[in-house]
Amino acid sequence: MNNSSKLSTRSTAKILSGTHNERTAHTVTDSPYIVRTIDELQKRVRKALKKTQQELNAQATEESPAGQSSLGFVPTMGALHDGHATLIRRAREQNEVVLVSVFVNPLQFGPNEDFDRYPRQLENDVALATEAGADIVFAPAVEEMYPAGAPLITVSSGKLGTMFEGKTRPGHFDGALTVVNKFFNILTAVRGKHSIYAYFGQKDAQQLSLVQRMVHDFNHSVIIKPVSIVREDNGLALSSRNQYLSSEERENALVLSRTLALLREKEITGRISESDLDMAREKINSTPGIRLDYLEVVDPMTFETPTENSQQVLALVAAYVGETRLIDNMELH
Amino acid sequence: MNNSSKLSTRSTAKILSGTHNERTAHTVTDSPYIVRTIDELQKRVRKALKKTQQELNAQATEESPAGQSSLGFVPTMGALHDGHATLIRRAREQNEVVLVSVFVNPLQFGPNEDFDRYPRQLENDVALATEAGADIVFAPAVEEMYPAGAPLITVSSGKLGTMFEGKTRPGHFDGALTVVNKFFNILTAVRGKHSIYAYFGQKDAQQLSLVQRMVHDFNHSVIIKPVSIVREDNGLALSSRNQYLSSEERENALVLSRTLALLREKEITGRISESDLDMAREKINSTPGIRLDYLEVVDPMTFETPTENSQQVLALVAAYVGETRLIDNMELH
Numbered sequence: 057m058n059n060s061s062k063l064s065t066r067s068t069a070k071i072l073s074g075t076h077n078e079r080t081a082h083t084v085t086d087s088p089y090i091v092r093t094i095d096e097l098q099k100r101v102r103k104a105l106k107k108t109q110q111e112l113n114a115q116a117t118e119e120s121p122a123g124q125s126s127l128g129f130v131p132t133m134g135a136l137h138d139g140h141a142t143l144i145r146r147a148r149e150q151n152e153v154v155l156v157s158v159f160v161n162p163l164q165f166g167p168n169e170d171f172d173r174y175p176r177q178l179e180n181d182v183a184l185a186t187e188a189g190a191d192i193v194f195a196p197a198v199e200e201m202y203p204a205g206a207p208l209i210t211v212s213s214g215k216l217g218t219m220f221e222g223k224t225r226p227g228h229f230d231g232a233l234t235v236v237n238k239f240f241n242i243l244t245a246v247r248g249k250h251s252i253y254a255y256f257g258q259k260d261a262q263q264l265s266l267v268q269r270m271v272h273d274f275n276h277s278v279i280i281k282p283v284s285i286v287r288e289d290n291g292l293a294l295s296s297r298n299q300y301l302s303s304e305e306r307e308n309a310l311v312l313s314r315t316l317a318l319l320r321e322k323e324i325t326g327r328i329s330e331s332d333l334d335m336a337r338e339k340i341n342s343t344p345g346i347r348l349d350y351l352e353v354v355d356p357m358t359f360e361t362p363t364e365n366s367q368q369v370l371a372l373v374a375a376y377v378g379e380t381r382l383i384d385n386m387e388l389h
Numbered sequence: 390m391n392n393s394s395k396l397s398t399r400s401t402a403k404i405l406s407g408t409h410n411e412r413t414a415h416t417v418t419d420s421p422y423i424v425r426t427i428d429e430l431q432k433r434v435r436k437a438l439k440k441t442q443q444e445l446n447a448q449a450t451e452e453s454p455a456g457q458s459s460l461g462f463v464p465t466m467g468a469l470h471d472g473h474a475t476l477i478r479r480a481r482e483q484n485e486v487v488l489v490s491v492f493v494n495p496l497q498f499g500p501n502e503d504f505d506r507y508p509r510q511l512e513n514d515v516a517l518a519t520e521a522g523a524d525i526v527f528a529p530a531v532e533e534m535y536p537a538g539a540p541l542i543t544v545s546s547g548k549l550g551t552m553f554e555g556k557t558r559p560g561h562f563d564g565a566l567t568v569v570n571k572f573f574n575i576l577t578a579v580r581g582k583h584s585i586y587a588y589f590g591q592k593d594a595q596q597l598s599l600v601q602r603m604v605h606d607f608n609h610s611v612i613i614k615p616v617s618i619v620r621e622d623n624g625l626a627l628s629s630r631n632q633y634l635s636s637e638e639r640e641n642a643l644v645l646s647r648t649l650a651l652l653r654e655k656e657i658t659g660r661i662s663e664s665d666l667d668m669a670r671e672k673i674n675s676t677p678g679i680r681l682d683y684l685e686v687v688d689p690m691t692f693e694t695p696t697e698n699s700q701q702v703l704a705l706v707a708a709y710v711g712e713t714r715l716i717d718n719m720e721l722h
Binding site for chain 1: 427575609
């Protein structure tokens with residue numbers, strides 16, 4: 057049995073219990089921005105692209121002919137923060153129609169992970185998303201995305217999906233790619249001649265890399281736009297999971313971004329040695345309340361040790377801060 | 390490691406050796422029907438749909454307004470026979486544009502299977518396909534479909550993909566769905582408002598079922614059209630692998646369809662018992678040169694034992710006739 061099958065059994069139970077959907081469905085005031093069904097989403101996207109195209113055509117002159125209206129898509133699991141707002145604003149700048157999805161995807165949570173505890177706050181999410189420029193917020197129930205329970209056919213993330221985050225979270229990337237693949241197909245079905253740009257944060261570096269590989273391997277007609285990590289002034293990478301941190305844990309968590317920054321400085325003056333990495337690991341592990349999962353330097357194309365041919369070198373870190381697992385990364389060159 | 394990873398290693402070697410592509414690339418006279426690249430395919434499909442739409446519009450009257458021009462797609466591994474011709478003719482009847490793909494997909498062959506030996510006869514295939522009504526024949530090299538070697542991200546066929554044919558041929562359905570998913574996305578990218586109908590034979594019952602589940606689970610905007618098995622007058626189900634059979638083996642192989650037909654007769658007069666199945670198995674196994682793999686009665690929706698709620702009941706058989714593995718199936722009710 058592979059991981060996705062294991063997950064499926066668990067997820068089916070979750071899906072069929074339906075507790076989360078009821079919660080989200082009843083606590084949120086109806087907003088004209090919120091769309092709940094795939095069918096309605098497709099109608100809205102089609103209509104919005106058509107309308108904005110007409111506007112472009114109307115504004116066109118002989119010197120500046122109309123371009124194609126495009127869709128900017130920002131997939132999220134909700135609990136939106138300034139990091140997401142950056143993605144949405146970027147999408148707003150670059151497209152005529154902006155769609156944000158808010159869907160806590162059960163398939164990408166492991167049995168002992170925080171699916172139940174994961175923050176759900178659709179009302180706030182809609183406010184933040186529309187403030188940042190979203191035209192449509194797609195917030196489907198689990199049953200809308202998986203009407204027959206856990207899907208039988210899924211996306212397999214291969215070897216890259218079993219490394220780093222995939223090692224600690226078996227099945228996580230299969231689940232994430234499975235839902236992203238569905239979103240891409242749902243939107244591609246109605247794109248006509250319009251382009252779709254999908255925005256992913258570089259904070260989830262491995263997810264970004266996997267999505268880019270999926271677009272390539274699956275011949276998706278969606279263009280991926282990576283967006284840099286957004287940090288607090290003190291360096292902490294924004295994350296929905298930061299909500300779980302006490303103020304003391306928040307302070308302790310700063311060692312992650314600081315250690316990455318130190319490695320970047322080291323890289324400027326020369327190669328990072330294995331002993332540099334070990335010292336960096338020790339620095340993190342000796343911080344109170346922090347347990348390091350991994351700190352590694354990789355080529356983001358392969359997530360293997362960088363070679364002389366590597367175009368980019370990325371330092372990756374994952375650690376438990378109290379009970380909360382945080383990840384961060386920094387480009388070294 | 391899952392099956393697709395195992396296959397990948399092997400396929401990469403195959404793909405990089407490039408022996409098969411060279412063979413097909415040089416032995417076939419250039420035909421205006423043949424398209425070799427994804428890019429050219431997309432241009433041709435787009436153009437053909439546009440042209441046929443204009444024709445529909447031109448013929449339209451007030452009483453009979455123009456419908457949408459549509460694409461009929463018949464994916465094949467080549468070695469086309471009358472069974473394929475039936476699929477292509479059906480696509481011709483129902484669509485304005487007909488595309489046949491001819492691609493021997495290395496991912497769906499196991500290490501000890503007949504990838505090298507699988508018949509390649511593109512010249513004949515193009516003749517048969519165009520005779521039956523194809524407008525375009527897409528015959529890509531392996532490198533065109535898998536430019537970076539074996540794909541990292543693949544389709545996982547789940548539990549249904551490990552049963553029956555999947556049990557004997559580990560990784561087969563993952564490979565088949567991976568390439569069908571690619572074809573669907575390549576075509577969906579250029580369909581605009583036009584529909585795509587994809588034709589699959591019921592002979593590969595499990596593949597048909599898996600493709601239908603994939604379309605559902607992946608939200609593909611492609612409509613699947615199942616087409617009944619085509620048989621010789623003596624009952625032998627048409628298959629590209631029949632080419633491998635000696636005339637004696639061909640005769641022996643008839644026991645497969647005859648046994649299925651006997652089960653269907655039994656089903657009409659009452660339920661088939663386990664001892665009926667055992668007798669049928671014995672009948673096949675006692676035929677000279679035949680080694681039964683499985684003979685089972687299933688619900689084609691799940692490939693599990695039929696229940697009182699089963700809408701359909703299918704008898705499935707797989708057997709080695711000499712060294713050639715054949716499959717067949719018959720709907721019992």
